[in-house]
Amino acid sequence: MGKNKAVLLVLPALAAVGILFFGGIFHGLLQSVGLAPLTGDAVFTLGNYRSLLFSRDFWISLSITLRIALLSTSISAALALFGLYSLFLIRIRSTRDRSIYFQRCFQVSMLFPYIVAAYMIFLMFTQSGWIARIFFNLGIISEMHSFPIITNESFGWGIILAYVWKTSPFIIILLYPVVLRVEYGWIEAARILGAGNWRIFLEILLPMMKGPLETASFIVFAYTFGAFEVPFILGITYPKTLAVYSYQIYSSGNLADQPMAMALNMVILGVILLAGTIYYHTIRVYNGRSDRP
Amino acid sequence: MKRSLDNATLVPFFFVLVLAILPVVFLILLSFSRGWTWPDIFPSSFDARAWRYVMSPHSGTWQSIWTSLKLALITTFINLFLALPAGNALGRYEFPFRKLTEILLMLPILVPPVVILMGLHRTFIRLSITETLAGVVLAHVLPTLPYMIRSVTVSFSKLGFEWEEQAQLLGADWSKRLFHVVLPFLMPGIIAGSALTILISMSQYVITLLVGGGQIITVTMRMFPYVNGGDQATGAAYAVLFALVALILLILLDLSLNRLYREKRL
Numbered sequence: 001m002g003k004n005k006a007v008l009l010v011l012p013a014l015a016a017v018g019i020l021f022f023g024g025i026f027h028g029l030l031q032s033v034g035l036a037p038l039t040g041d042a043v044f045t046l047g048n049y050r051s052l053l054f055s056r057d058f059w060i061s062l063s064i065t066l067r068i069a070l071l072s073t074s075i076s077a078a079l080a081l082f083g084l085y086s087l088f089l090i091r092i093r094s095t096r097d098r099s100i101y102f103q104r105c106f107q108v109s110m111l112f113p114y115i116v117a118a119y120m121i122f123l124m125f126t127q128s129g130w131i132a133r134i135f136f137n138l139g140i141i142s143e144m145h146s147f148p149i150i151t152n153e154s155f156g157w158g159i160i161l162a163y164v165w166k167t168s169p170f171i172i173i174l175l176y177p178v179v180l181r182v183e184y185g186w187i188e189a190a191r192i193l194g195a196g197n198w199r200i201f202l203e204i205l206l207p208m209m210k211g212p213l214e215t216a217s218f219i220v221f222a223y224t225f226g227a228f229e230v231p232f233i234l235g236i237t238y239p240k241t242l243a244v245y246s247y248q249i250y251s252s253g254n255l256a257d258q259p260m261a262m263a264l265n266m267v268i269l270g271v272i273l274l275a276g277t278i279y280y281h282t283i284r285v286y287n288g289r290s291d292r293p
Numbered sequence: 294m295k296r297s298l299d300n301a302t303l304v305p306f307f308f309v310l311v312l313a314i315l316p317v318v319f320l321i322l323l324s325f326s327r328g329w330t331w332p333d334i335f336p337s338s339f340d341a342r343a344w345r346y347v348m349s350p351h352s353g354t355w356q357s358i359w360t361s362l363k364l365a366l367i368t369t370f371i372n373l374f375l376a377l378p379a380g381n382a383l384g385r386y387e388f389p390f391r392k393l394t395e396i397l398l399m400l401p402i403l404v405p406p407v408v409i410l411m412g413l414h415r416t417f418i419r420l421s422i423t424e425t426l427a428g429v430v431l432a433h434v435l436p437t438l439p440y441m442i443r444s445v446t447v448s449f450s451k452l453g454f455e456w457e458e459q460a461q462l463l464g465a466d467w468s469k470r471l472f473h474v475v476l477p478f479l480m481p482g483i484i485a486g487s488a489l490t491i492l493i494s495m496s497q498y499v500i501t502l503l504v505g506g507g508q509i510i511t512v513t514m515r516m517f518p519y520v521n522g523g524d525q526a527t528g529a530a531y532a533v534l535f536a537l538v539a540l541i542l543l544i545l546l547d548l549s550l551n552r553l554y555r556e557k558r559l
Binding site: 003005006007008009010012013014016017020021023024025026027028029031036038079082083085086087089090093102105106108109110111112113114115116118119120121123124128130133134136137144165169218219222223226227228229232233243246247250251261262265268269272276 | 299302303305306308309310312313314316317319320323331332333334374375376378379381382383386387388389391394397398400401402403404405407408409410411412413415416431434435438439442492495496497498499503513516517520521525528529532535536539540
């Protein structure tokens with residue numbers, strides 16, 4: 001009886017995700033292979049995928065999107081770990097643990113949308129931006145144009161900075177419970193054995209964080225790989241990231257091009273699926289577990 | 294050993310804090326700036342021009358805040374309606390394919406919603422729910438529901454069955470069990486899930502544009518032309534206003550729900 005009841009309880013949520021999420025993927029897939037045309041007969045074709053395969057623009061777009069997502073994820077994870085180290089120091093150094101309040105201070109960026117993160121990075125890092133002004137006044141650069149072009153350039157540094165600002169607090173939230181598990185006794189034992197704070201963090205906390213860190217990094221990678229807003233504001237007309245490329249084809253007004261946008265979307269999904277498989281496989285093979293934070 | 298927060302301990306913390314907060318300080322300065330030219334680090338003079346415009350009735354800001362609130366709250370209620378039963382099942386029951394069900398329900402976190410909604414767009418048009426609040430609510434449920442399910446599942450797994458059984462043994466009827474046992478356990482999860490739903494829903498730009506067709510104007514939609522190459526001070530004022538609205542909403546949520554369950558517990 002308990003089993004049937006449980007199935008009934010998850011059914012509404014499963015139906016919602018089924019219709020919205022899997023329905024969206026399925027209908028996108030149908031459109032991308034010509035099986036859901038607006039007018040005329042449905043004819044199965046891989047033409048959209050074939051033209052992507054032979055399009056130089058597509059491969060450039062795929063590679064810059066991949067590079068942006070990988071760099072954003074690694075820099076964000078590194079910064080988050082440093083933030084967690086600072087919280088760890090606060091936790092072990094104070095008698096009453098106040099690290100939770102300090103942790104909240106890191107969450108400021110959660111209050112701002114991605115478009116604002118992109119806007120801030122633009123204003124701060126553009127050639128006449130705040131950072132360039134500070135450098136100029138410190139005498140590090142002698143004129144506006146000596147400041148490197150970081151926003152709206154082809155590498156995507158601005159996009160990466162905006163993603164790091166927005167996503168590192170997310171990683172900190174997911175990993176912070178590990179810091180809370182540290183017992184003061186361990187620290188004292190490690191101290192007696194001659195370990196400093198940094199070594200304690202690297203050798204005790206980091207292994208404990210491995211599982212949640214992999215999960216968090218995977219979520220950040222998937223998000224930064226497919227998101228639209230930040231590269232739309234901080235990117236350039238060519239080359240575009242995949243999501244911007246796809247949305248602009250979709251919304252260009254030419255209905256005949258829409259299946260091509262769907263094909264691009266399927267490629268985005270495919271890469272995320274591939275990354276998911278690698279993630280799942282790594283966890284299974286090397287750790288023999290599949291836990292979550 | 295002396296255990297206190299000395300300056301050396303706080304150095305790494307302040308380093309990260311500066312990275313987190315400096316851009317916000319800059320935005321606030323910019324929103325009050327007037328004539329801020331190269332190479333000044335601080336604006337030469339301040340005024341409230343951008344704020345006056347943003348707050349004035351003809352800018353449409355108030356209406357857009359109202360639209361954002363409506364969307365966020367309706368989305369939260371739908372999420373609770375779907376997630377509470379699901380979280381109950383996932384957190385406390387064993388059933389076939391439980392793990393798989395949990396993974397399926399989490400998947401929408403991993404895919405940016407615009408990719409999915411482009412595929413659904415024609416269906417939405419056929420159902421005539423584009424350019425309506427209902428359509429945009431559905432669009433916002435997609436990226437937020439997994440967070441709500443995750444939050445309440447954790448709470449349900451902490452609740453288990455024992456507390457309710459004990460209360461029943463002590464003679465508590467269902468309403469007493471619900472208000473004195475179940476809800477206090479679930480409240481942190483409900484608050485966390487609702488907070489995330491509200492933040493994510495309010496932040497959406499491109500899916501609101503796609504499904505709302507430019508007819509559903511949220512704060513994020515209202516600010517977009519300014520942050521994408523428009524007047525800088527106005528864009529900054531909108532950004533700060535957005536964060537304030539979100540912050541007030543989160544504080545109210547925390548206070549009201551926490552008070553609700555503290556009263557019931559008495």
